Amino acid sequence: MLKKRDLTQYPLIDTSSNLDKNLVVGIIGDGQLGRMLVLAAARLGVKCRIYSSNCQGCAISVADNVIQGCFTDFANLDEFANGVDVITYESENISLPAVKHLSKKYAVYPPAHALEISQDRLAEKKFLKSLDVNVTAFQAVSSEADFLAAVQRIGTPSILKTRFLGYDGKGQVELTANSELSATYSRLSGSPAILEKKVDFEYEISVILVRGLNSLTSRVYKEKIYDIPANTHEKGILKRSIVPAPIDDNIRLEAKAIACKIANALNYVGILAVELFVVRCGKQAKLLVNEISPRVHNTGHWTMDACVVDQFENHIRAILGWPIGNTDRYVDVEMVNILGSEIYQLQSFLPQSKSCIHLYGKETVSPLRKMGHINKIKSFS
Amino acid sequence: MLKKRDLTQYPLIDTSSNLDKNLVVGIIGDGQLGRMLVLAAARLGVKCRIYSSNCQGCAISVADNVIQGCFTDFANLDEFANGVDVITYESENISLPAVKHLSKKYAVYPPAHALEISQDRLAEKKFLKSLDVNVTAFQAVSSEADFLAAVQRIGTPSILKTRFLGYDGKGQVELTANSELSATYSRLSGSPAILEKKVDFEYEISVILVRGLNSLTSRVYKEKIYDIPANTHEKGILKRSIVPAPIDDNIRLEAKAIACKIANALNYVGILAVELFVVRCGKQAKLLVNEISPRVHNTGHWTMDACVVDQFENHIRAILGWPIGNTDRYVDVEMVNILGSEIYQLQSFLPQSKSCIHLYGKETVSPLRKMGHINKIKSFS
Numbered sequence: 057m058l059k060k061r062d063l064t065q066y067p068l069i070d071t072s073s074n075l076d077k078n079l080v081v082g083i084i085g086d087g088q089l090g091r092m093l094v095l096a097a098a099r100l101g102v103k104c105r106i107y108s109s110n111c112q113g114c115a116i117s118v119a120d121n122v123i124q125g126c127f128t129d130f131a132n133l134d135e136f137a138n139g140v141d142v143i144t145y146e147s148e149n150i151s152l153p154a155v156k157h158l159s160k161k162y163a164v165y166p167p168a169h170a171l172e173i174s175q176d177r178l179a180e181k182k183f184l185k186s187l188d189v190n191v192t193a194f195q196a197v198s199s200e201a202d203f204l205a206a207v208q209r210i211g212t213p214s215i216l217k218t219r220f221l222g223y224d225g226k227g228q229v230e231l232t233a234n235s236e237l238s239a240t241y242s243r244l245s246g247s248p249a250i251l252e253k254k255v256d257f258e259y260e261i262s263v264i265l266v267r268g269l270n271s272l273t274s275r276v277y278k279e280k281i282y283d284i285p286a287n288t289h290e291k292g293i294l295k296r297s298i299v300p301a302p303i304d305d306n307i308r309l310e311a312k313a314i315a316c317k318i319a320n321a322l323n324y325v326g327i328l329a330v331e332l333f334v335v336r337c338g339k340q341a342k343l344l345v346n347e348i349s350p351r352v353h354n355t356g357h358w359t360m361d362a363c364v365v366d367q368f369e370n371h372i373r374a375i376l377g378w379p380i381g382n383t384d385r386y387v388d389v390e391m392v393n394i395l396g397s398e399i400y401q402l403q404s405f406l407p408q409s410k411s412c413i414h415l416y417g418k419e420t421v422s423p424l425r426k427m428g429h430i431n432k433i434k435s436f437s
Numbered sequence: 438m439l440k441k442r443d444l445t446q447y448p449l450i451d452t453s454s455n456l457d458k459n460l461v462v463g464i465i466g467d468g469q470l471g472r473m474l475v476l477a478a479a480r481l482g483v484k485c486r487i488y489s490s491n492c493q494g495c496a497i498s499v500a501d502n503v504i505q506g507c508f509t510d511f512a513n514l515d516e517f518a519n520g521v522d523v524i525t526y527e528s529e530n531i532s533l534p535a536v537k538h539l540s541k542k543y544a545v546y547p548p549a550h551a552l553e554i555s556q557d558r559l560a561e562k563k564f565l566k567s568l569d570v571n572v573t574a575f576q577a578v579s580s581e582a583d584f585l586a587a588v589q590r591i592g593t594p595s596i597l598k599t600r601f602l603g604y605d606g607k608g609q610v611e612l613t614a615n616s617e618l619s620a621t622y623s624r625l626s627g628s629p630a631i632l633e634k635k636v637d638f639e640y641e642i643s644v645i646l647v648r649g650l651n652s653l654t655s656r657v658y659k660e661k662i663y664d665i666p667a668n669t670h671e672k673g674i675l676k677r678s679i680v681p682a683p684i685d686d687n688i689r690l691e692a693k694a695i696a697c698k699i700a701n702a703l704n705y706v707g708i709l710a711v712e713l714f715v716v717r718c719g720k721q722a723k724l725l726v727n728e729i730s731p732r733v734h735n736t737g738h739w740t741m742d743a744c745v746v747d748q749f750e751n752h753i754r755a756i757l758g759w760p761i762g763n764t765d766r767y768v769d770v771e772m773v774n775i776l777g778s779e780i781y782q783l784q785s786f787l788p789q790s791k792s793c794i795h796l797y798g799k800e801t802v803s804p805l806r807k808m809g810h811i812n813k814i815k816s817f818s
Contacts (some may be wrong), residue, residue, distance in 0.1 A: 078798055095476055098499050101796030118479050287453055364793055379788040406500040407760040415482030417459055433745060
């Protein structure tokens with residue numbers, strides 16, 4: 057295990073020796089993103105150890121081994137870290153104190169401050185504003201009085217969101233001109249919140265960026281960016297990512313420039329996902345950043361079958377200090393999530409001639425649960 | 438730390454049907470072919486259990502669990518088989534009695550008779566001749582007198598090969614006009630052998646065919662065949678497979694027809710590899726079958742990055758009775774094996790922009806050992 061000598065300095069993995077020994081990546085979390093990281097690491101001959109709260113997740117069956125424990129058990133976390141070469145995580149809804157604890161002694165990527173910002177919708181919006189990146193109008197809400205004042209300023213339609221622990225549309229309440237304000241506020245049970253002006257967008261797109269360290273020089277490799285998908289949701293859950301997104305080249309370049317600015321500001325290592333709205337303003341289009349995720353991302357799953365090196369392998373390469381792989385896309389592709397009981401239609405998916413099927417092996421099915429995805433190859437670019 | 442075998446409990450699942458349950462494949466053997474089968478099964482949400490003699494192989498770290506045992510321990514084999522939905526193997530150099538034992542009670546694919554034929558060079562040649570498939574001149578050798586008579590009939594250059602347990606050029610002695618015959622024969626230590634006329638070939642090619650059962654109807658799916666690579670060897674070990682092979686269309690069709698004939702005669706299920714020599718006869722080209730392998734094959738590794746569904750996934754689909762996936766190739770590609778100490782050049786392989794890298798995570802390096810392979814994307818077809 058590489059000790060982190062200095063928090064402000066990147067820990068160096070001695071590549072000259074590490075390419076000829078078997079490396080171990082520690083992954084906090086045991087879901088499908090962890091699973092696909094394990095499979096990508098395996099392709100590179102790299103073993104993975106999973107830190108899991110209940111050993112029920114679908115990453116367990118492919119991992120080399122697993123440590124069961126809760127995020128407040130620092131001794132257990134240290135046991136997990138002992139003997140792994142680098143630590144990463146598959147979700148931003150994990151314990152920040154745990155990641156900060158591990159970061160004091162071990163190499164943990166993406167950096168804890170990226171996690172900290174992405175966990176708090178208010179900090180995230182403020183951070184983005186500090187970079188002169190456009191976001192929708194927002195206001196912090198920590199009381200009903202705050203909420204009423206925020207509605208007064210921002211108006212409707214708008215969305216009241218919990219600041220922490222939101223994903224896949226959870227912890228969100230939409231607000232219209234007819235909403236009963238006090239009842240709406242009470243649905244968040246007093247959680248710290250943020251009111252955001254609802255964005256009337258033309259497209260939702262995302263930028264999947266990878267930025268890594270050269271372990272030989274300790275310099276940052278120039279970031280690479282995958283092509284930009286347009287994403288559609290059903291009931292707050294991602295359903296489809298279509299690549300290429302039907303957007304103008306100047307919007308494409310601007311979105312990539314925004315993601316680079318964010319990654320540089322965070323001194324980022326690994327895969328970073330930036331979700332953006334494309335908003336029509338007359339003949340012009342404008343970009344607003346919706347949120348950032350310091351991890352591999354569902355809107356990047358199409359890279360598994362349309363690129364030389366996919367987001368999972370590039371995340372592993374980046375955190376190990378290995379050269380970042382080619383992110384070029386060589387086919388048009390549509391990623392479709394298999395949600396909940398759609399998994400029972402597998403018999404009809406399997407024979408489709410241009411469908412690359414990825415199933416997560418989850419033991420139980422529940423409504424809208426992400427059970428797998430299909431990359432439908434469309435054509436050659 | 439929990440070992441995987443402690444974590445997992447296996448529900449007994451009806452072998453014949455259900456696509457909506459979590460299935461388990463048992464794999465006999467723990468090498469890189471088993472490893473890549475495990476990773477392909479994982480993409481389909483299918484778990485794998487490995488039967489391993491020493492638990493040292495590179496498939497272990499990604500398998501869901503492992504049963505250690507020798508091939509003569511039928512009780513242990515039964516424990517391995519109990520709770521898996523189907524059994525397969527990654528090498529033809531495994532115990533035929535073990536596979537026959539398991540086949541009495543469990544679903545084992547490819548069928549034991551295909552294994553039996555491919556394990557014995559003499560039975561293989563006789564089987565091929567019985568199908569009117571061309572093979573090089575050969576004669577059985579079970580004594581020095583046999584050997585001298587065979588040399589008399591077949592002439593030189595020729596190759597004396599052990600009938601059993603040969604692979605990667607092992608158990609073979611080349612014979613020229615100058616060879617000292619008695620000394621040559623003694624190098625096989627009296628093993629049952631076969632003398633084969635050495636083939637002066639233009640190309641070595643291989644056909645990777647997949648044939649499956651429809652578990653819903655118990656009928657055979659029509660076989661599918663991958664495009665044909667041309668293969669080159671170094672010191673008896675496969676070094677490169679280049680696709681497409683530079684051969685005429687009529688040769689391509691004839692090679693595929695031969696593979697179909699063999700698969701049908703064997704009532705085959707799974708991936709079957711057929712190696713052939715393209716021999717020049719004046720303006721005509723002629724095909725001779727060299728050998729057949731009832732398993733996924735090194736000359737099919739390019740399918741991992743050039744096809745919608747690769748040989749490993751199609752093997753898993755076939756043995757589970759699932760629909761066979763699309764075998765179309767959509768890019769030109771060259772597969773290069775990383776042999777022995779070439780693994781230390783990884784630092785130079787990783788940045789190559791069109792190289793898809795696959796490493797097996799083997800703990801020790803020895804000369805010419807297969808450590809990984811690279812699929813170099815050449816162009817779009």
